Amino acid sequence: MTLFWRIFSLNAAVLVVATVGLLLGPVTVSTPVVLTEAIVLITGLAAMLIANAFLLRVGLSPLDRLTRTMTTVDLLRPGTRLPVSGRAGIAALIRAFNAMLNRLEAERAASAARALSAQEAERRRVAQELHDEIGQTLTAVLLDIKRVADQAPAPVADQLRQVQETTRNSLDEIRRIARRLRPGVxxxxxxxxxxxxxxxxxxxxxxxxxxxxxxxxxxxxxxxxxxxxxxxxxxxxxxxxxxxxxxxxxxxxxxxxxxxxxxxxxxxxxxxxxxxxxxxxxxxxxxxxxxxxxxxxxxxxxxxxxxxxxxxxxxxx
Missing domain, CATH: 3.30.565.10 (Histidine kinase-like ATPase, C-terminal domain)
Known part of the structure; x- marks a missing residue:
């Protein structure tokens, strides 16, 4: 039975019970309406509404759980599944939702694996270029500065040694970054x-x-x-x-x-x-x-x- 027919059946059952009660009971409606008759009718209407609300709440409670799960599910925290409960359409909907989560989690894991693999490959490439290209270039610059500083006058030599120290610190920082990008150790x-x-x-x-x-x-x-x-x-x-x-x-x-x-x-x-x-x-x-x-x-x-x-x-x- 589909969800539509279940709700229709619940409402129809309440109305049938109310109609049978009016037909078989001693209640009549006068013109004009007597106060006691109005009280009986209003009481009956309230009873029908309460019964209808209770039955609908029981019948649709699996949908409430499904809604709460849909608003809180996180693919980075896998394993969230709803127990299959309810009848016909509701149970099928919950099973479809759980199957969708299985598929999404598998696809997310596969795509994340490809992305992280590409990220690690790019890190290795950048680290290699930092080490081979920039690292070697700065090493050559350090040697040139040292050779010039050894031949320069004292004031100029002191300034060149300061530049040499700055360049050496930069080289150390580049090597540190390369190690973080590609942990060779x-x-x-x-x-x-x-x-x-x-x-x-x-x-x-x-x-x-x-x-x-x-x-x-x-x-x-x-x-x-x-x-x-x-x-x-x-x-x-x-x-x-x-x-x-x-x-x-x-x-x-x-x-x-x-x-x-x-x-x-x-x-x-x-x-x-x-x-x-x-x-x-x-x-x-x-x-x-x-x-x-x-x-x-x-x-x-x-x-x-x-x-x-x-x-x-x-x-x-």
Whole structure:
């Protein structure tokens, strides 16, 4: 039975019951209407309206749940599904909605994988050009400045050495940017060494990054290691830029038999009610690629606790 006929049947049932009650009951309508008759009719009308409202509320309650879910569903937080309830058309509508969510989540994961793969490839290309082209050019400039400074008079030599120092700082900054774009240490030495280097990089004035890296970690695929590294990098970037924290803790440990967990805690101001930015959305998309669970919570004593858990069945994706 379609939704239209269900609503029609409910209304018809109420009207039939009311009509039968009037036909078989002792109630009559006089001209003019007697007060007692008016009271009986108004009471009957109110009873019909209440019964009709109750039956419609019961019959359409699955649609209310569907509406609430549609307004709150987020593809970056997958798994939201409605239990199939109701009859005929309503149950079919809920099943269609759940199937649509399955399809959208699969398409979102596939498109995110392609986009992030292209992003990583572009990062590698830019990092390579920074290292090979600009890095080598600045190195040659440093050598030329040193040769000229060695032959120049003392006042000019001092100025040239200042220029040399500025150029060297610029070269170091370019190399730092290239390392962030393409973590070569991750490919060469593994995840623990890359996270150790990342913590050292963020341990700047005003922020101390503590490390707790497990020694019994299971074997991880290259994709999982890259996601773990990027989530740690983005989390520490958010801590350094927005939290006002003095201390952050980077934790990587075994979770269960073959799973791993990455946690980044800080003692800053926390997320509060601020909307999630592009960085956090990017972290959620990366977590979806390997089937990991990413959560944000308030850290004990203030600050933010970011957790990324990779189950054993997802490590090889």
């Amino acid at each position: 991750l490919e060469e030495l593994g995840l623990s060494s890359a996270l150790r280097a990342l913590a050292t990089e963020f341990s700047t004035a005003g922020l101390a990054v503590k490390r707790q890296l497990g020694t019994d970690l299971p074997e991880l695929s290259a994709d999982v290691e890259l996601v773990l590294y990027r989530v740690a990098q983005e989390s520490l970037t958010n801590v350094a830029r927005h939290s006002g924290a003095h201390t952050a803790t980077l934790i990587l440990r075994r979770d269960g038999d073959d799973g791993v967990e990455l946690r980044i805690r800080d003692d800053g101001s926390g997320m509060g009610s601020a909307a999630e930015g592009a960085g956090i959305r990017g972290m959620r998309e990366r977590a979806l690629l390997i089937g990991a669970i990413l959560t944000f919570a308030a850290a004990p004593g203030g600050g933010t606790d970011v957790s990324l858990r990779v189950a054993s069945g997802d490590r090889g994706r």
